[in-house]
Each structure stands twice: as structure tokens, then as C-alpha cells.
Amino acid sequence: MTEKTRSPWNVGRFFETLTYFDAIPFIGCLKRLFADRASEEKATQQGKKIVGTILVVGATGGVGKRVVRRLLEKNYQVRALVRDAKRARELLGDKVELFEADLTIPETLTSKLADRISAVICCSGVRVQPLEGDTPTREKYYQGIKFYLPEVVDSPELVDYQGIKNLVEVVKKSLRSGEKILFDFTNPSADLKETWGAVDDVVMGGVSESNIRLVGGKAIFSGNVSTANNGGFASVRTRNFNPPLDLSDYQGIELRIQGDGKRYKFIIRAEDKWDGIGYSYSFDTLYNCWTTIRIPFTDLIPVFRAKTVSNAGAFEASKVYSMQLMLSKFEYDGALNPNFSPGLFSLEIESIKAYGGQAKPQFIMVSSAGVTRPGRPGLNLEEEPPAVRLNDRLGGILTWKLRGEEAVRQSGINYIIVRPCALTEKPGNKVLVFDQGDNMKGQVSREAIAELCIQALQIPEACNKTFEVREEEAVANSIDWKSLFANLKPD
CATH class of the missing domain: 2.60.120.430 (Galactose-binding lectin)
Structure with a gap:
């Protein structure tokens, strides 16, 4: 097994090895000093990327675009499922990988959508717009939030239920609990x-x-x-x-x-x-x-x-x-x-x-408070948020969101389901209140929901829980995310 002859030793390779691994600090410093700075900065930034891609669904919406921005700030790799890649590029920038598809068309959701993903943050939902002829005189207010009587552009059944089922079928093959790539x-x-x-x-x-x-x-x-x-x-x-x-x-x-x-x-x-x-x-x-x-x-x-x-x-x-x-x-x-x-x-x-790691959430679904209230016996509609009062008029939007939640729970994927109260454009620096049972009313910032979704990715205590969330008026100096999630009961 041992070769008896002597062979020439390559001293050049010896020094190349040591300098590549900075085993000779002085030479390694000189090498970095004279290296192309732009290339080195690029390599450094890429080296800090968190391995494993986060798939964001509904990435151009109010919560979704904030989720994307915060993921990029925290050096996650992001893939966005979008209907219109050109518009999405303008909104999301060049650092996001775009996948053009439609949740309601299963044929567009190919296996490449789920390739190398480590988690999904789903902020999808039907598009709504004011009814034709609505004027400022028909403005309505709920808890200080102005809104117009809307009409639904998409079918809630297709987007919030069937679309979620289609998405789950594609991604569940790639999401394996307790692994870190x-x-x-x-x-x-x-x-x-x-x-x-x-x-x-x-x-x-x-x-x-x-x-x-x-x-x-x-x-x-x-x-x-x-x-x-x-x-x-x-x-x-x-x-x-x-x-x-x-x-x-x-x-x-x-x-x-x-x-x-x-x-x-x-x-x-x-x-x-x-x-x-x-x-x-x-x-x-x-x-x-x-x-x-x-x-x-x-x-x-x-x-x-x-x-x-x-x-x-x-x-x-x-x-x-x-x-x-x-x-x-x-x-x-x-x-x-x-x-x-x-x-x-x-x-x-x-x-x-x-x-062999602890299970952490791999499918984070942003749903809505009030999904179980339409048709609830004894409910006083006049005291309910607009979405609850208008559920039938909006094609059963909350009813189908609830069905979409059920599809996620039955998927076998580790999940959390976030049910925000009325969403606002406020900064998102207030104290958050979590509860379960779908009786909560109030407001919560889209910024706060985006940060909640990202924090949940790393917290095992968040797994397989459904909850409502709102903000209080007090400003939060810091948020103990782990405790908030730990106090919730699993589904």
C-alpha cells in the first residue's frame, strides 16, 4: 500500500492551501488586502445568507411585501409566488427569486416551486375593491378604520380554500420536520x-x-x-x-x-x-x-x-x-x-x-379573525367587524378561509395559523395580545404581523397553534415572542 519512491513536493500548493484557509495570517491578510473588494463584499454577503429558501405566497400584498422586506433584511433567501412577475419585480426588487403561477391553477404549481424551501409564509387572499359608484359619502368606520363597501374580485372558494389545498399538495413533499440544510x-x-x-x-x-x-x-x-x-x-x-x-x-x-x-x-x-x-x-x-x-x-x-x-x-x-x-x-x-x-x-x-432538531413551524398562514363567527348562534352582527357582517355578500370569504385553515391543519406539515384583527398601516411598535377562541376584536399593524411571521420560523413553541392577535395602545419596548407562543394551546 505504501509507495517506496520519493516524489517531488509542490511547495507552491503547500502555500496556496495555507493562505486559502488563512493558516498564515500575514499572507492571508495581504491576499485579502489586494483582492477585488467588490467580489469579496459580494462573497461575504452571500456567505451570510441563511441556507434554505422561504417561499412567500401573496408577496405583493400588504402583509406579504412587508414579510419579503424583513426576510431580506435578516439575510434569508426568498422566493415569491406571484401572478405578475413584471409588477412583482417593480415592487419587490432584484434580490427576490420570482415564481410566476396561480394558486387556483394547479398546473402552474410545478415541483420547482417547492425546490429547496425550508418554510412557507402564506399571505394570500382574494382581492377586493370598492363597489362601483361608492363615494366618500358612503364611507364606513369600524374601530377608527375607514373602509368602503367592497366587492370581491376573485372567488374566495378558489383562492382561500382550493388554492391553499393546491399549495399544500406541492410544498408538503419538500418540508421535512427537524432538519436544517x-x-x-x-x-x-x-x-x-x-x-x-x-x-x-x-x-x-x-x-x-x-x-x-x-x-x-x-x-x-x-x-x-x-x-x-x-x-x-x-x-x-x-x-x-x-x-x-x-x-x-x-x-x-x-x-x-x-x-x-x-x-x-x-x-x-x-x-x-x-x-x-x-x-x-x-x-x-x-x-x-x-x-x-x-x-x-x-x-x-x-x-x-x-x-x-x-x-x-x-x-x-x-x-x-x-x-x-x-x-x-x-x-x-x-x-x-x-x-x-x-x-x-x-x-x-x-x-x-x-x-433530529426540534420541530419548528414550516407553514405560516395569515388568515383572519372572525372566520368561525358567520352563522354562530346568538351573534349580534351590529357589533361585529365588517368582514363578519359582509361575509355572505363577499362570497363567503371568511367561511372559505376557515376551510383553507383546515386544509393546512390536515396536511401533516408543522404550521401556525395567525388570525389578525383589522389590519392597519401603523408602525407596528405596540404591545401584542394573543388569544384563542375567535372572539377578539380590534386592530393590528401589517408591520407587526409581518414580524410575527418571521419570528415564528425559529420558535418551536409556535408549532401547530391557531390564534387571534391584536395590538394595545401601549408601545412595546421589546417582545418576548417565545412566551407569547408558549402560552397558547395547541390545536
Whole structure:
């Protein structure tokens, strides 16, 4: 297995490796100093993007456009389902991926709509406009909000019920509970090329050589591993994540790979040192066969240069600095890899995920307060909001919203259903009040509802709950979102 001959050592590759990973700080600083600043700023911005796309439905509406703006401000990747892409581009700008389709036409909702999404925020609804002939003299007021007697442009049944059912059918195949996509090579972004680099045995005098390429919806880690010069490993590694990833809510790492029958290692680091302790897991591959490898954090072995470190302690998943894939002739503590042979190799990767996390909302539906009130025995319509009083005249708009809610609850997706009271254009800085039972009346800002939707994405306590929300007059210095959601009863 060991090649006896000496081979020329490539000192140039040695320094390229160290400078790429900033292992020589002075040289790394010079490299960054003279790099093209525009390209570096672009890579930095892309590197901070949160992996996994949020699909926003109803993105050009009053709440939807605010949701999009806030998602972009928080560095989420956003896809907007829109009816008119040209108009949407003018409203939403160039940073949003647009998908032109119609909820009421299932044929337009192709699988690409749900590709790589991690959650849906649905703010869709029928369009309304004043009745022809309405004049300011026919203005009505409810809780200080001016409105006109409207007419419905769309069919509530088609949009608020059948459209939601159509949407759920498409997205539920892509939304898997308890997972976090870390690297999605099936549709790679430009920052992936700036994240991974080769770390071969050239760093210790060897001549093995590898690289990672993005080809045809996958990453290919390949090269030629040699045991000459006492070498025998090739690997690709990420630059340090800044800030480090917090995976403490998850149980392990999942790799979707296709191999060549060799045994590889996955190495993850909980410190930012270049040559520090790594936590390793060996896995075998099947030739030309896609497999899913799950790596529990509890099974990781602490190592330093392929030697186990008995006093290193358990892996700390709250600060993940880097990840690495390696082919090596050694296992641990001098033992040989039983499925190793020098020469050409190839490992294909579709994705790297964290698995086993707490369930978080994946389908956030903005519905409406009052959906259960039409037809409720003993209801005094004169005391109800306009939408309740006008439900029949508006084609049963609240009735069909309720049916749409039921479609979401029955989907099997982790959801929350938000029922805002009368929506306003106010700043959204007031104290929020949540309640259940559909008796709430009042007002709430569209800005506040947009922020609520985004906060709910990261709060497990919000899962599978339906609630009404309004604002109080008092200004909120801060909002304890977790407590608000925790005090609600699950459906």
C-alpha cells in the first residue's frame, strides 16, 4: 500500500492551501488586502445568507411585501409566488427569486416551486375593491378604520380554500420536520465556491491532490491519493464559519452521497484552530449507489492528526467552525483503513444537513379573525367587524378561509395559523395580545404581523397553534415572542 519512491513536493500548493484557509495570517491578510473588494463584499454577503429558501405566497400584498422586506433584511433567501412577475419585480426588487403561477391553477404549481424551501409564509387572499359608484359619502368606520363597501374580485372558494389545498399538495413533499440544510449542492449558490477548498497531504510533504467541483446538481470531491513521501490522504474542508453554526438543537449530520466503494471520513470542528482537534466519523460507500449517511454527534471520535484524544470531551454542537470530507489510508491510532487503495477516487455529495432538531413551524398562514363567527348562534352582527357582517355578500370569504385553515391543519406539515384583527398601516411598535377562541376584536399593524411571521420560523413553541392577535395602545419596548407562543394551546 505504501509507495517506496520519493516524489517531488509542490511547495507552491503547500502555500496556496495555507493562505486559502488563512493558516498564515500575514499572507492571508495581504491576499485579502489586494483582492477585488467588490467580489469579496459580494462573497461575504452571500456567505451570510441563511441556507434554505422561504417561499412567500401573496408577496405583493400588504402583509406579504412587508414579510419579503424583513426576510431580506435578516439575510434569508426568498422566493415569491406571484401572478405578475413584471409588477412583482417593480415592487419587490432584484434580490427576490420570482415564481410566476396561480394558486387556483394547479398546473402552474410545478415541483420547482417547492425546490429547496425550508418554510412557507402564506399571505394570500382574494382581492377586493370598492363597489362601483361608492363615494366618500358612503364611507364606513369600524374601530377608527375607514373602509368602503367592497366587492370581491376573485372567488374566495378558489383562492382561500382550493388554492391553499393546491399549495399544500406541492410544498408538503419538500418540508421535512427537524432538519436544517447546511449545504445544498443540487442548486448551488456562488458562495459555495468560496467556502470549500482542498487540504491534501501536501501540508506534510505528500503529493496527493484533490478538489471539489460543482457539476450537474452535485458536488464532486475527487482526485488522486498517493502514499508517496509517507503521505496518503486527500480532503476538502470549509473555511471557518463566521459566526460559527449553532447546531445544539440537532442530533447529528446527514450526508446524501454516492461513492466508489471506499471508506471516507467526515470531520467537524468545534474550535477555530487550523490544526486543532477534530471530531471524526468513518463511513463506507457503495459503488455507484446513492445512500444517506447519518452521523450522530454522540458517535463522533475526537482526533488530532488521526490519533484519538481521550480527554477531549464530547462534541460541542453549539459552535461549529468547519467541516471536512477526507479519504485517508489510516483509520485511527495507526490502524489502516480497510477500504482504501491509492489512486483515483470520487465522492459525490448532494447535500449536508443537520437532522433530529426540534420541530419548528414550516407553514405560516395569515388568515383572519372572525372566520368561525358567520352563522354562530346568538351573534349580534351590529357589533361585529365588517368582514363578519359582509361575509355572505363577499362570497363567503371568511367561511372559505376557515376551510383553507383546515386544509393546512390536515396536511401533516408543522404550521401556525395567525388570525389578525383589522389590519392597519401603523408602525407596528405596540404591545401584542394573543388569544384563542375567535372572539377578539380590534386592530393590528401589517408591520407587526409581518414580524410575527418571521419570528415564528425559529420558535418551536409556535408549532401547530391557531390564534387571534391584536395590538394595545401601549408601545412595546421589546417582545418576548417565545412566551407569547408558549402560552397558547395547541390545536
